Amino acid sequence: MSDDCRGKESWPELVGARGVDAAATIERENPYVSAVIVLEGTIVTHEFSCTRVRVWVDTNGTVVEIPRIG
Template sequence: MSDDCRGKASWPELVGARGVDAASTIERENPFVSAVIVLEGSVVDGQFLCTRVRVWVNTSGDVVDIPKIG
């Protein structure tokens, strides 16, 4: 992670939570990022952004990986 990123950087406590609830929590706890819900197995670009947190969810909508800035 870049030293330029501001605010909380990861949310391990959200693994297993509902994706939409996790996204709301992330954006509330770090107003400098936008949470993006992504279905597990989806192809995404490799670009690192301090303003984005990907919330990886399964087909049930539950978080399957630690959401973190990037």
């Protein structure tokens, strides 16, 4: 993580939750970030951003990785 990021940085408790619910929780708990739902296996850029949390989901829409700032 970066020292410049504000608010909560990771949400391990959301693994196994529905992605849409996880995204809403993340944005409620840290108003400085936007949660983006991403299907596992999707190719994404690797630049770090303090204002983004990727919520990796499977084909059922279930969170499969710990959502974290980045």
